[in-house]
Amino acid sequence: MTEKNKYERVDEAVEGYTQDRQPGIEKDMDPKPVFEDENYKGSEKLKDKVAIITGGDSGIGRAVAIAYAKEGANIVIGYLDEHDDAEKTKEIAESHGVHCETYAFDVKKKEECEKLVKFTIDNFGKLNVLVNHAGVQYPTEDFLDITEAQIRETFETNIYGFIFMAQAAVPHLNKGDAIINTTSVTAYRGSPELIEYSATNGAITSFTRSLSGNLAEKGIRVNGVAPGPIYTPLIPATFSAEKVEKHGGSTPMGRRGQPSELAPSYVMLASNDSSYMTGQVLHVNGGDFITT
Ligand SMILES: NC(=O)C1=CN([C@@H]2O[C@H](COP(=O)(O)OP(=O)(O)OC[C@H]3O[C@@H](n4cnc5c(N)ncnc54)[C@H](O)[C@@H]3O)[C@@H](O)[C@H]2O)C=CC1
Numbered sequence: 001m002t003e004k005n006k007y008e009r010v011d012e013a014v015e016g017y018t019q020d021r022q023p024g025i026e027k028d029m030d031p032k033p034v035f036e037d038e039n040y041k042g043s044e045k046l047k048d049k050v051a052i053i054t055g056g057d058s059g060i061g062r063a064v065a066i067a068y069a070k071e072g073a074n075i076v077i078g079y080l081d082e083h084d085d086a087e088k089t090k091e092i093a094e095s096h097g098v099h100c101e102t103y104a105f106d107v108k109k110k111e112e113c114e115k116l117v118k119f120t121i122d123n124f125g126k127l128n129v130l131v132n133h134a135g136v137q138y139p140t141e142d143f144l145d146i147t148e149a150q151i152r153e154t155f156e157t158n159i160y161g162f163i164f165m166a167q168a169a170v171p172h173l174n175k176g177d178a179i180i181n182t183t184s185v186t187a188y189r190g191s192p193e194l195i196e197y198s199a200t201n202g203a204i205t206s207f208t209r210s211l212s213g214n215l216a217e218k219g220i221r222v223n224g225v226a227p228g229p230i231y232t233p234l235i236p237a238t239f240s241a242e243k244v245e246k247h248g249g250s251t252p253m254g255r256r257g258q259p260s261e262l263a264p265s266y267v268m269l270a271s272n273d274s275s276y277m278t279g280q281v282l283h284v285n286g287g288d289f290i291t292t
């Protein structure tokens with residue numbers, strides 16, 4: 001693929017459309033997200049490591065799973081119920097010569113998070129990297145329309161789930177291992193129609209910093225990635241058709257990002273390339289300046 005073609009592919013226009021359930025389904029998206037950069041060649045940065053990626057069946061998580069596979073990691077994908085998407089990600093990951101298992105679970109439930117980690121240890125004998133990525137959002141125009149149930153669902157999925165997964169994982173992690181939490185640009189600049197969602201991302205950023213200090217002595221690094229607007233199933237599953245069409249248009253780069261453009265940051269934070277980084281967040285957002 002020439003550089004020009006590569007750029008055109010990333011910048012593909014998206015006509016407005018919606019999906020009628022959350023989590024959305026990648027298989028049903030048109031156009032499909034770009035989940036793999038064919039020019040990305042692995043160099044064994046994660047060789048023989050074992051990674052859990054929650055929300056790894058689709059979107060950014062799928063792109064991370066494929067990049068980790070190219071770097072030699074065996075993978076367990078945790079996801080809610082999008083079985084076809086999960087199988088497709090497993091198939092692509094395994095085409096790179098690693099083992100990939102899929103595991104349907106509810107990240108809101110502590111005991112299911114513990115079972116996912118046990119499943120990983122039973123299958124692979126160890127765990128080196130936890131990517132906390134599963135999340136939901138419920139855009140709501142009027143602040144007063146945000147229901148108690150919606151607040152609970154968003155917090156229980158987006159931050160309780162991250163903490164439950166980290167608590168289950170930490171006893172198995174050792175020096176050099178890593179936790180990576182997906183937060184969002186909305187944690188830093190807010191979002192008038194994603195109020196409780198942005199608050200969970202603020203919590204994820206604080207959780208990342210706090211846990212990094214707690215685990216630094218053990219040599220376990222904890223970092224985050226804060227994506228801007230990225231074309232994933234989350235977007236048509238939760239935004240109006242008009243918002244889907246315009247998504248990302250107001251960033252300095254003037255476009256949405258593709259999942260493949262996030263994956264290298266997750267590789268860096270999982271590998272020795274970030275050996276002197278902990279408690280940090282990488283901002284992959286099309287050019288928004290972030291002040292902390
Ligand atoms: N797409 C975007 O523009 C942005 C996304 N993010 C973050 O990315 C994550 C969402 O991933 P995307 O790749 O965008 O979309 P996605 O729709 O591909 O991923 C959402 C994932 O969350 C999982 N999930 C939802 N509820 C769950 C539950 N109760 N138990 C287990 N898994 C559950 C789904 O199975 C799915 O894999 C969220 O954490 C979100 O905050 C952050 C900033 C921007």
Ligand SMILES: CC(=O)C(C)=O
Pocket residue numbers: 137184185186227228229230
């Ligand atoms: C969903 C989300 O966090 C953005 C930035 O679109």
